[in-house]
Amino acid sequence: VIQHLVISTGQQLPFLQYVVALSVVQAVQLLCARVPQAKSFDLKVKWPNDLYVGELKVGGVLCNSSYRDGQFLVAMGVGLNVSNREPTTCINAALGCTDPTDDPVTSEALLAEILNRLDANLATFTREGFLPMKASYLANWLHSGQRVMLEEGDQT
Template sequence: MYKIYPKTLFIGQIVKYLPSCQSTNDEASTLIAEGDPTEGTLVVTDNQTAGRGQRGNVWEAKSAQNLTFSLILKPSFLSATEQFWLNMAISLGIYDTLSSLIGSDLRIKWPNDIYVGNRKLGGILIENILHGYSIAWSVAGIGLNINQTEFTYPTATSLQQEAPLPENYDLPGILSSLSEKIEARYLQLRANQRENVKVNYLQTLYRYQQEATFESNGETFRGSIAGVDALGRLAIAVGGELRYFGFKEVSFVND
């Protein structure tokens, strides 16, 4: 059972704990469909059997060693075309929590993966329910590798691998801190302090303004990330021109 006591107004004040489930995002969506859940409710599980990631990937995590949860939000102050602001705020909340534990190699990889160096520590999948031109509900699924140290993929890492402790990290304690840091960023967004959010996001962005190799629609090219536009598209400077790419339209090629 997860008992956390975050110093927040609403995020993490209500926690629905499930020892096992297929997907915390699905469980959170069911809560929305069945009624009017309190904003900030967390759905947490020790064992997610069918977690989803960006690009249709499956999220792999060993039971009771990591953090797998979904956050229910009501960002009605955001229009349907402003969904990426929420991605930036939540990614930054996670970054704010982990940066004091890991250090300078921590980065946010566009659009919303958490990397240490060139290895993935976590990911975010945000699913929105629209009402007219506004976002009525958002479900932010978050998976973070905390105490797991063995992975199928060599590109995966964890907090315990990057900053080892003699004893495992306290999962409820980290979840409490995440609730506080994500809420601070969310309130910053709600107060219309968007420029600060975007500047901070770019400052922490993986390979920002660094020459790299990318692939899009079978084309491989060199370029550097120049920013993110209002729709959340990645701007890449290629040969003196800016090219814009949406989700799933571009990927890094390992140099």
């Protein structure tokens, strides 16, 4: 998928990863809400780029950027464990599905929903920046209400 965005400064680039992660979370929420009798679960963003169900990682988001000929080029990647219950868990297992041959959430449906959400969120980001999505991102952020420690080398 190729998307051309107009990004005026490099200061906006880190937010693209947040937009992608939020789009994935929103897509999973929308699809899972349509599954009758599904167990409720929260897919959360563990900063900066991991996706967790409870304490188990089910995916991640990576964005890589370069600057060439006066413009930023960004490659966005998403890995999400939809149906493989190993090595941790997957979206369908988190929903409470016990029969892997009858998983209600398919990779194809999830990809379509992620791209729909990403398209809408990137349009908002291009027009208005990250601020309109900030509250939704923080509501889906694993670290809300937590105390975190950042380390760099031997400094904390």
